[in-house]
Amino acid sequence: MSNRRQFLKSAAALGAAIPAGAAAQTKSDHDKQHAHNMRQAAAAQPRPYMFLSQDEVAFLDAAVSHLIPKDELGPGAKEAGVTYFIDQQLFGGYGSMARKYTQGPWPEGTPQQGYQSPLTPAAVYRAGIRDTNAYCQKTYGKTFGALARAQQDEVLKGLDGGKIELEQVRSPFFFNMLLANTIEGFFADPVYGGNRDKAGWKLVGFPGVAAVYTSFIEKHNVPYKAQPVSIADITGRLAKVDEYGHPIHVMLDDDQAGA
Amino acid sequence: MTTKLKPVDVVTVGVGLTGTILAKELADSGLKVVGLERGGWRDTHPDFDMPHAHDELRYARRHELMQDLSRETLTFRNAIGDTALPMRQMGSFLPGEGVGGAAVHWNGVTWRFLPWDFETRSRTLARYGAGQLAEDCTSQDWGVTYDELEPHFDRFEYLYGICGKAGNLKGQIQPGGNPFEGPRSRDYPNPPMKTSHVSAIYGKAARELGYHPFPAPSANMTRPYTNPYGVTLGACVYCGYCERFGCEMGAKASPQTTVLPVLMKNPNYELRTLANVIKVNLDFDRKRATGVTYVDSRGREFEQPADLVLLTSYVFNNVRLMLLSGIGKPYDPAANTGVVGRNYAYQTNGNVTAFFEDKVFNQFMGAGALSMMIDDIDGDNFDHTGLGFIGGGWIGAASSGARPIDFHPVPSGTPRWGSEWKKAVSRYYNRAFGITTHGACQSYRGNCFDLDPTYRDAYGLPLLRMTFDFRQNEYRMSDYMTKKAAEIAKAAGASRMNVNPRTGKYSIVPYQSTHNTGGAVMGADPKTSAVNKYLQSWDVPNVFVIGASAFPQNGGYNPTGTVGALTFHALEAIKTRYLKQPGPLA
Ligand SMILES: Cc1cc2nc3c(=O)[nH]c(=O)nc-3n(C[C@H](O)[C@H](O)[C@H](O)COP(=O)(O)OP(=O)(O)OC[C@H]3O[C@@H](n4cnc5c(N)ncnc54)[C@H](O)[C@@H]3O)c2cc1C
Numbered sequence: 001m002s003n004r005r006q007f008l009k010s011a012a013a014l015g016a017a018i019p020a021g022a023a024a025q026t027k028s029d030h031d032k033q034h035a036h037n038m039r040q041a042a043a044a045q046p047r048p049y050m051f052l053s054q055d056e057v058a059f060l061d062a063a064v065s066h067l068i069p070k071d072e073l074g075p076g077a078k079e080a081g082v083t084y085f086i087d088q089q090l091f092g093g094y095g096s097m098a099r100k101y102t103q104g105p106w107p108e109g110t111p112q113q114g115y116q117s118p119l120t121p122a123a124v125y126r127a128g129i130r131d132t133n134a135y136c137q138k139t140y141g142k143t144f145g146a147l148a149r150a151q152q153d154e155v156l157k158g159l160d161g162g163k164i165e166l167e168q169v170r171s172p173f174f175f176n177m178l179l180a181n182t183i184e185g186f187f188a189d190p191v192y193g194g195n196r197d198k199a200g201w202k203l204v205g206f207p208g209v210a211a212v213y214t215s216f217i218e219k220h221n222v223p224y225k226a227q228p229v230s231i232a233d234i235t236g237r238l239a240k241v242d243e244y245g246h247p248i249h250v251m252l253d254d255d256q257a258g259a
Numbered sequence: 260m261t262t263k264l265k266p267v268d269v270v271t272v273g274v275g276l277t278g279t280i281l282a283k284e285l286a287d288s289g290l291k292v293v294g295l296e297r298g299g300w301r302d303t304h305p306d307f308d309m310p311h312a313h314d315e316l317r318y319a320r321r322h323e324l325m326q327d328l329s330r331e332t333l334t335f336r337n338a339i340g341d342t343a344l345p346m347r348q349m350g351s352f353l354p355g356e357g358v359g360g361a362a363v364h365w366n367g368v369t370w371r372f373l374p375w376d377f378e379t380r381s382r383t384l385a386r387y388g389a390g391q392l393a394e395d396c397t398s399q400d401w402g403v404t405y406d407e408l409e410p411h412f413d414r415f416e417y418l419y420g421i422c423g424k425a426g427n428l429k430g431q432i433q434p435g436g437n438p439f440e441g442p443r444s445r446d447y448p449n450p451p452m453k454t455s456h457v458s459a460i461y462g463k464a465a466r467e468l469g470y471h472p473f474p475a476p477s478a479n480m481t482r483p484y485t486n487p488y489g490v491t492l493g494a495c496v497y498c499g500y501c502e503r504f505g506c507e508m509g510a511k512a513s514p515q516t517t518v519l520p521v522l523m524k525n526p527n528y529e530l531r532t533l534a535n536v537i538k539v540n541l542d543f544d545r546k547r548a549t550g551v552t553y554v555d556s557r558g559r560e561f562e563q564p565a566d567l568v569l570l571t572s573y574v575f576n577n578v579r580l581m582l583l584s585g586i587g588k589p590y591d592p593a594a595n596t597g598v599v600g601r602n603y604a605y606q607t608n609g610n611v612t613a614f615f616e617d618k619v620f621n622q623f624m625g626a627g628a629l630s631m632m633i634d635d636i637d638g639d640n641f642d643h644t645g646l647g648f649i650g651g652g653w654i655g656a657a658s659s660g661a662r663p664i665d666f667h668p669v670p671s672g673t674p675r676w677g678s679e680w681k682k683a684v685s686r687y688y689n690r691a692f693g694i695t696t697h698g699a700c701q702s703y704r705g706n707c708f709d710l711d712p713t714y715r716d717a718y719g720l721p722l723l724r725m726t727f728d729f730r731q732n733e734y735r736m737s738d739y740m741t742k743k744a745a746e747i748a749k750a751a752g753a754s755r756m757n758v759n760p761r762t763g764k765y766s767i768v769p770y771q772s773t774h775n776t777g778g779a780v781m782g783a784d785p786k787t788s789a790v791n792k793y794l795q796s797w798d799v800p801n802v803f804v805i806g807a808s809a810f811p812q813n814g815g816y817n818p819t820g821t822v823g824a825l826t827f828h829a830l831e832a833i834k835t836r837y838l839k840q841p842g843p844l845a
Pocket of ligand 1: 535
């Protein structure tokens with residue numbers, strides 16, 4: 001395997017992109033070699049989950065693969081690293097309700113009043129996964145991750161519609177949070193650990209971080225097909241930028257482009 | 260223990276859009292001005308630099324530039340008699356925090372309200388009679404007319420470099436502009452934005468149906484612009500990250516790009532950040548403010564004496580500080596007496612998503628205010644006889660960016676997840692656009708603010724309580740407008756569409772707009788207004804309450820152009836009359 005191919009493979013596993021122009025970067029060879037070694041070392045290690053237990057990872061890997069499945073259009077949420085994204089979010093400020101109002105009392109309120117749970121999102125996942133696994137165990141004799149796909153689908157629909165009652169959290173509340181975070185993890189910048197290999201962006205043809213479109217915006221009905229650029233592509237100098245730091249896009253051939 | 264500081268002439272509570280303009284002008288006239296801002300300092304560089312400033316998760320989803328709700332939020336209920344509960348996370352609206360306020364992360368659609376809007380009640384009665392207004396409707400005239408405000412609209416538009424095309428120059432209708440607007444004394448300072456594919460096909464369809472489309476007035480610069488303060492803004496690059504983000508190009512008009520560069524150099528001005536005002540202090544007979552009390556980031560409490568107190572802390576805290584400090588009589592919805600908290604209103608937004616099979620739109624390109632609009636169904640621009648409602652709003656199609664976490668429309672009937680959903684997302688991401696029906700909202704007896712009896716902020720003070728729901732007038736109007744929007748979508752060639760007029764109870768969960776209005780409304784009668792036509796408190800004349808809190812009800816437009824005009828209107832009265840002879844101006 002050539003160095004370049006190894007590099008591509010490990011960088012892709014990290015969720016970084018390699019614009020077609022990356023070979024022509026201005027950084028010194030030494031720096032490149034160093035960055036390359038670091039990436040390889042990082043890619044060789046399994047991803048360190050910081051919040052989720054192994055059981056919870058198994059649950060989420062299975063659940064998100066239904067919400068956004070892998071299919072002929074490309075990778076799904078699981079392949080895009082959404083479980084890891086959720087782990088990172090729950091471990092960080094989002095999971096602990098940073099910058100949100102957390103004082104009681106906590107009556108359940110009306111749907112119009114929104115989030116009124118005394119639980120943080122991290123605690124909602126913990127309770128929701130445990131309760132759902134308990135339901136699966138009781139109903140099917142197995143935890144969610146071990147069920148057949150059709151059964152998993154049934155359970156998720158039951159949570160979504162509220163037909164399955166959970167003990168500690170309202171099931172649609174847990175499900176909607178999971179769905180929203182899955183969509184976030186699929187489409188957020190890869191710097192957060194999801195959208196690996198920019199799978200979400202490629203699915204829809206989103207070019208990533210802000211770029212200059214002053215001239216293209218008046219080209220009507222002409223698809224704009226660029227290799228998407230992420231934050232790490234810019235900070236890691238894998239993408240060429242203009243004086244303000246906007247990426248200079250590498251355009252895709254038609255057969256490379258997604259949607 | 261409270262430390263008493265050296266007196267100053269003027270204090271502004273909040274350093275956002277209104278607070279910076281007032282501070283600049285008053286410091287220039289020689290007064291010592293202190294700006295107190297609960298949030299931190301931030302500027303185009305380094306805070307909005309590429310690539311981090313344009314991160315959808317961090318800014319659009321996690322609201323990094325906005326209010327820290329762990330310290331202070333508000334509570335909400337649909338109706339008096341319900342129990343209000345705290346807004347624990349951001350949803351329906353996104354209040355700002357930090358230097359520049361919400362004007363850092365706004366879109367920049369910058370309107371003038373219609374002449375009709377300022378005289379909603381009297382013109383409705385004159386044209387349609389009392390039967391047209393709901394019995395509990397408390398909408399009223401503003402006590403100021405469009406003609407009085409025209410020079411102040413003009414000043415704000417030239418300060419913020421608004422880009423657009425005049426539709427009415429001194430009474431002469433101009434082709435390509437909004438023919439329904441009030442007469443303007445001169446054209447916008449900058450030409451309108453470029454025409455996106457969506458703008459083009461929406462404009463064409465609307466024109467074919469007999470409407471009068473025009474490019475939205477925009478605070479996203481179409482060319483570098485130097486404003487009357489000598490501050491230069493950059494040109495917009497149509498990057499598609501405006502709303503909820505700072506601008507890396509300095510191309511979106513905001514306090515940072517229009518006022519602060521000169522204000523910060525004025526020795527008469529002092530900015531104090533991380534300074535949360537908790538009270539306006541009044542003298543013994545409550546007729547004069549002596550200054551304000553604030554708490555800094557080390558928990559120290561300070562009293563800042565000032566001759567003039569300007570509340571520029573956005574609608575919510577303008578009203579809350581009045582209630583906490585005892586300025587003006589609190590509104591009692593049962594008796595319909597009192598004024599502070601009265602006439603809270605909002606925006607009645609609906610939308611149509613139009614899907615196409617044979618067109619692509621590249622909607623990830625764009626700018627916050629890049630939009631094609633019609634104004635035919637706004638205000639009283641059309642005959643409301645027999646329609647059962649008053650008011651209306653603009654109907655427009657925007658190209659304001661299409662970040663995929665929030666924008667991935669699918670035709671109704673598509674499952675919410677799974678393979679079919681994924682296929683629809685992939686198919687329509689680049690083949691769909693939204694049409695907004697941006698409706699007005701009248702004021703009603705039961706829609707109001709007061710202090711919450713249960714929930715408190717980080718300082719132990721009661722949160723503001725919002726009681727709000729839409730009424731028949733708003734549902735009918737939204738239905739009417741959204742049907743028109745669907746007709747335009749059809750004429751544009753949409754293969755399918757989702758049509759969503761505003762229905763059901765108001766919910767604080769989905770984002771609708773940060774166009775909250777009222778609570779300290781203006782008017783000619785102190786029985787039905789908290790401030791006079793110069794936004795001066797009737798009760799404590801050295802307190803001015805500046806912002807959309809003064810709107811007696813909301814029009815069909817984004818508020819900020821009119822907020823800017825009211826700011827200059829108040830400023831002129833302060834400079835030319837109040838300072839010469841402090842006391843009531845009306
Ligand atoms: C996402 C978004 C999009 C928008 N788009 C548009 C648009 O396209 N067109 C339009 O017309 N309008 C738009 N707006 C609204 C616009 O931003 C506001 O109308 C405008 O900023 C109001 O100016 P202001 O001075 O009243 O408040 P702000 O600019 O918000 O300033 C108020 C300041 O007061 C501070 N403050 C509050 N309480 C205290 C306290 N107790 N002590 C000290 N400081 C305090 C706040 O931290 C804040 O910095 C948008 C708003 C948002 C959030």
